[in-house]
Amino acid sequence: MVQTYEPKSDYKVVGTRPIRHDGLDKVTGRAVYGADVKVPGLIWGEVLRSPHAHARIKSIDTSAAEAAPGVYAVATNADFPDPRAGEIDSGEDVVNFERDTKNLLAKDKVLYKGHAVAAVAAVDRNTAIEATKLIKVEYELLKPVRNVDEAMAKGAPILMEDLVGDDLGEDVRNTNVARHFRHEFGEVEKGFADSDLVVERTFTLQMVHQGYIEPHNATAIWDESGHVTAWSSTQGMFAVRDQTAGMLRIPESQVTVYPVEIGGGFGGKTKVYLAPVAAILSKKSGGRPVKMIMDRNSVFEASGPAPGGKITVKMGVTKDGKIKACASDLRYEAGAFPGSAIGAGAICIYGCYNIPNSRIDGYDVVVNKPKSAAYRAPGSPQAAFAIEQVVDEICDQMNWDKIKFRLDNASREGTRRGDGVMFGKVGLIETLEAARDSDHWKTPLKPSTNGMLRGRGIASGYWMNGGGKSTVDLMLQDDGTVAMNEGSADIGGTRASIAMQVAEVLGLPAEAVHPFIPSTDSIGFTGTTGGSRTTYATGYAGWQAANKLVGEMSKRASVLWGIDPSDVKFAAGKFSSGSDPELSIGFKDLAARIGDTGGPITTTASVNLAAAGAAYGVHICDLEIDPDTGKTDVIRYTAVQDVGKAVHPSYVEGQIQGGVAQGIGWALNEEYFITDSGSMANHTFLDYRMPTSLDMPMIDTILVEVPNPLHPYGVRGVGEVPLAPPLPAVANAVKDATGKRILDLPIKPGRIIEAMGS
Amino acid sequence: MELPQRVHVRTTINGQAQEFLVPPYMSLLDTIREIAGLTGTKEGCLDGNCGACTVSIDGRIVDSCLVLGAEVDGKSITTVEGLATAKGLHPLQQAFLEEAALQCGICTPGFLVAAKGLLDNEPDPSEERIRHWLAGNLCRCTGYDKIVRAVQKAATASH
Ligand code: FES
Ligand code: FES
Numbered sequence: 001m002v003q004t005y006e007p008k009s010d011y012k013v014v015g016t017r018p019i020r021h022d023g024l025d026k027v028t029g030r031a032v033y034g035a036d037v038k039v040p041g042l043i044w045g046e047v048l049r050s051p052h053a054h055a056r057i058k059s060i061d062t063s064a065a066e067a068a069p070g071v072y073a074v075a076t077n078a079d080f081p082d083p084r085a086g087e088i089d090s091g092e093d094v095v096n097f098e099r100d101t102k103n104l105l106a107k108d109k110v111l112y113k114g115h116a117v118a119a120v121a122a123v124d125r126n127t128a129i130e131a132t133k134l135i136k137v138e139y140e141l142l143k144p145v146r147n148v149d150e151a152m153a154k155g156a157p158i159l160m161e162d163l164v165g166d167d168l169g170e171d172v173r174n175t176n177v178a179r180h181f182r183h184e185f186g187e188v189e190k191g192f193a194d195s196d197l198v199v200e201r202t203f204t205l206q207m208v209h210q211g212y213i214e215p216h217n218a219t220a221i222w223d224e225s226g227h228v229t230a231w232s233s234t235q236g237m238f239a240v241r242d243q244t245a246g247m248l249r250i251p252e253s254q255v256t257v258y259p260v261e262i263g264g265g266f267g268g269k270t271k272v273y274l275a276p277v278a279a280i281l282s283k284k285s286g287g288r289p290v291k292m293i294m295d296r297n298s299v300f301e302a303s304g305p306a307p308g309g310k311i312t313v314k315m316g317v318t319k320d321g322k323i324k325a326c327a328s329d330l331r332y333e334a335g336a337f338p339g340s341a342i343g344a345g346a347i348c349i350y351g352c353y354n355i356p357n358s359r360i361d362g363y364d365v366v367v368n369k370p371k372s373a374a375y376r377a378p379g380s381p382q383a384a385f386a387i388e389q390v391v392d393e394i395c396d397q398m399n400w401d402k403i404k405f406r407l408d409n410a411s412r413e414g415t416r417r418g419d420g421v422m423f424g425k426v427g428l429i430e431t432l433e434a435a436r437d438s439d440h441w442k443t444p445l446k447p448s449t450n451g452m453l454r455g456r457g458i459a460s461g462y463w464m465n466g467g468g469k470s471t472v473d474l475m476l477q478d479d480g481t482v483a484m485n486e487g488s489a490d491i492g493g494t495r496a497s498i499a500m501q502v503a504e505v506l507g508l509p510a511e512a513v514h515p516f517i518p519s520t521d522s523i524g525f526t527g528t529t530g531g532s533r534t535t536y537a538t539g540y541a542g543w544q545a546a547n548k549l550v551g552e553m554s555k556r557a558s559v560l561w562g563i564d565p566s567d568v569k570f571a572a573g574k575f576s577s578g579s580d581p582e583l584s585i586g587f588k589d590l591a592a593r594i595g596d597t598g599g600p601i602t603t604t605a606s607v608n609l610a611a612a613g614a615a616y617g618v619h620i621c622d623l624e625i626d627p628d629t630g631k632t633d634v635i636r637y638t639a640v641q642d643v644g645k646a647v648h649p650s651y652v653e654g655q656i657q658g659g660v661a662q663g664i665g666w667a668l669n670e671e672y673f674i675t676d677s678g679s680m681a682n683h684t685f686l687d688y689r690m691p692t693s694l695d696m697p698m699i700d701t702i703l704v705e706v707p708n709p710l711h712p713y714g715v716r717g718v719g720e721v722p723l724a725p726p727l728p729a730v731a732n733a734v735k736d737a738t739g740k741r742i743l744d745l746p747i748k749p750g751r752i753i754e755a756m757g758s
Numbered sequence: 759m760e761l762p763q764r765v766h767v768r769t770t771i772n773g774q775a776q777e778f779l780v781p782p783y784m785s786l787l788d789t790i791r792e793i794a795g796l797t798g799t800k801e802g803c804l805d806g807n808c809g810a811c812t813v814s815i816d817g818r819i820v821d822s823c824l825v826l827g828a829e830v831d832g833k834s835i836t837t838v839e840g841l842a843t844a845k846g847l848h849p850l851q852q853a854f855l856e857e858a859a860l861q862c863g864i865c866t867p868g869f870l871v872a873a874k875g876l877l878d879n880e881p882d883p884s885e886e887r888i889r890h891w892l893a894g895n896l897c898r899c900t901g902y903d904k905i906v907r908a909v910q911k912a913a914t915a916s917h
Contacts, residue, residue, distance in 0.1 A: 029798015
């Protein structure tokens with residue numbers, strides 16, 4: 001039985017906006033990120049990458065590099081111990097270490113431009129870079145497979161000869177489709193037959209990058225005892241530990257990972273690219289510490305983008321404004337190895353709607369592009385782009401109010417999601433109502449006075465959020481403050497949001513709880529900061545550990561007073577006796593007495609939460625298009641989101657605003673522009689062109705708080721869902737402005753001009 | 759191994775006179791980080807397109823990855839480590855904290871140094887002016903909203 005909690009309202013700390021604990025280090029330049037790690041005797045590693053998108057490696061000659069002055073070691077895939085083949089359930093994740101080692105250093109084939117082929121360790125970074133140029137690789141060129149259509153075409157070049165695809169449970173060989181699955185319930189075809197309007201549209205999407213500003217990095221020592229010590233900017237130090245151990249085939253206990261500050265991840269820093277390679281180079285260099293930093297081109301060309309692909313949505317509605325049936329076909333690019341976000345995309349596509357007759361087909365397709373990785377609500381923004389435009393078109397054709405239609409068909413407690421799962425308590429209706437009642441929606445968009453085309457779009461989005469394993473340790477200090485160790489990487493304010501939940505229980509100010517993130521050897525297992533799980537799950541562990549601390553302190557008060565522990569109550573920062581009103585002691589005064597009532601107090605709590613509370617967002621976008629150039633400027637934007645309970649509202653707003661900016665970039669101009677030869681033409685920030693401060697308006701946020709009953713403070717994950725609605729909100733606004741619906745991302749100026757001309 | 763030729767550089771970093779021997783190809787970014795040991799200045803792209811490496815040279819804002827260490831002889835450099843004084847944080851640093859203008863924080867040093875360059879010369883910039891000035895600094899976490907507000911707040915606070 002899952003524990004549930006009644007909503008609470010009398011918060012002291014939760015819901016306030018203290019200065020985050022790690023803020024000072026980050027505004028003074030003192031904070032240590034991965035690239036800042038200094039270890040005595042440090043040498044540098046660098047990677048040689050494939051210039052071809054698809055080729056067989058005939059030979060690699062490393063002798064000249066090895067002989068070069070200043071070079072310590074050269075590594076290739078042959079330096080990995082024989083990997084465990086097949087998929088392994090690592091307890092957290094299904095992993096395939098054989099493929100992972102091939103992604104880190106190519107074996108027989110290179111599968112994308114930028115695929116790592118060999119690595120060098122040398123006395124400094126420049127020497128290492130120069131030495132990579134001395135490695136000779138002979139390639140036999142193969143035709144690149146650049147998108148899902150090419151990959152699924154008859155006679156397509158096959159990326160992985162050993163891939164056994166799963167087509168609805170049947171084994172398939174000689175294929176680029178790693179998996180085809182289906183979710184279905186109701187009578188879909190009958191639903192379409194009974195509909196008054198059926199709209200079917202096909203959308204295409206390109207890969208996009210998470211675009212974190214800090215490149216991947218790792219520093220590692222593989223010492224003479226066989227122990228690996230690593231420092232890496234990561235969303236999960238335990239993930240680095242487990243992936244490194246898995247690829248190097250040593251026990252996890254033989255790897256210690258020290259977390260360092262992380263300069264953005266958005267899902268892209270959940271997979272390791274460098275740590276095992278740095279460890280191999282270290283071992284081959286006699287145990288010297290090896291540091292590696294990926295250059296920006298390689299971050300684009302070789303580290304996890306979000307999948308592009310192709311999505312078809314067919315929706316049928318009846319005249320009374322109800323969705324009768326929906327069938328969708330989602331084909332996502334996994335990149336060079338299987339494992340796109342197709343599973344999550346299929347879960348999310350109908351997340352906002354109650355659809356009685358429902359079918360979803362999902363395809364995971366390998367192509368000659370970098371292996372895709374998670375990106376903020378992985379799979380959901382693509383799905384939202386498709387379904388939310390179909391909904392918009394239906395409302396336009398039927399002349400229906402776009403919020404009323406969504407309200408009439410909204411998912412609610414008991415609705416079945418597209419994969420059949422039943423919703424718990426969700427806040428979509430409240431979020432839609434808040435959007436409807438917002439100043440933005442109620443204020444009609446004024447036409448432009450200087451010949452620009454203006455339009456307004458609205459769209460919703462869904463993300464299920466994650467739970468999982470987390471650990472928090474608390475140590476009571478005798479000055480009445482609390483030291484807190486937690487295992488979650490802090491990517492943007494979770495030290496504060498966890499510490500605040502602890503402080504809330506203890507009746508302390510947020511500043512009296514001191515968060516610290518220790519190494520993998522110093523805290524219980526904690527899952528990766530991903531799935532919007534951290535404030536929810538690690539915060540939950542913090543809440544439990546804090547309650548245990550209250551329990552321990554109550555015992556000490558009972559020792560002090562010679563009464564039964566069950567008679568001690570804790571409220572408003574004071575311990576008191578339930579029967580004797582004379583007996584009362586403040587938190588701080590009792591903390592000063594722990595020495596003479598039994599010694600130090602530490603508590604720990606570990607959780608493994610099966611469920612989480614889902615998140616919904618509804619976004620309204622006003623934009624302006626220059627009809628001569630097609631340039632689009634977003635002029636007003638409001639993001640409404642059910643956040644459960646905003647622990648630190650400033651950082652909740654910040655998560656939403658950041659997601660919106662990424663979504664606007666994805667909608668309007670971000671893409672992997674792939675050439676005929678299969679390489680990415682725009683692999684610099686200049687050409688990839690993420691939004692700058694000049695491209696963005698202020699982003700208004702409306703935080704709706706429908707408490708999540710699964711968390712004592714009602715917390716829901718907030719970080720990911722804000723990336724889902726912007727893509728369709730922008731697309732729907734472009735349709736409103738121009739009268740043309742654009743089905744292909746990005747909606748760049750050329751595409752708008754082309755659509756308007758047609 | 760033959761030691762590369764090095765260039766003798768005398769410079770001032772955050773008010774302190776410094777002297778280095780730098781390889782002729784070494785960027786100012788690497789000189790500051792690897793030789794002077796000041797790692798507050800960050801690397802994001804090494805091609806002048808993210809602004810994480812922003813420092814000021816004689817009061818001018820530059821991407822330090824695009825300048826050679828050998829070029830700063832006789833010049834005065836300010837990095838993020840030079841913003842706070844014994845009296846406390848710079849108003850921009852304080853405003854960034856109060857306005858939650860950072861999430862991961864990797865872009866923050868560059869934004870602080872760039873914004874200081876603006877406020878030193880224009881104490882009361884408009885929102886548009888701030889957005890224009892900071893357009894060379896990428897932030898992927900915040901959507902810029904709170905950064906712009908923090909700069910506005912610091913401008914008001916320094917009057
Ligand atoms: S590192 Fe210098 S601009 Fe990006
Ligand atoms: S706070 Fe992360 S890039 Fe700006």
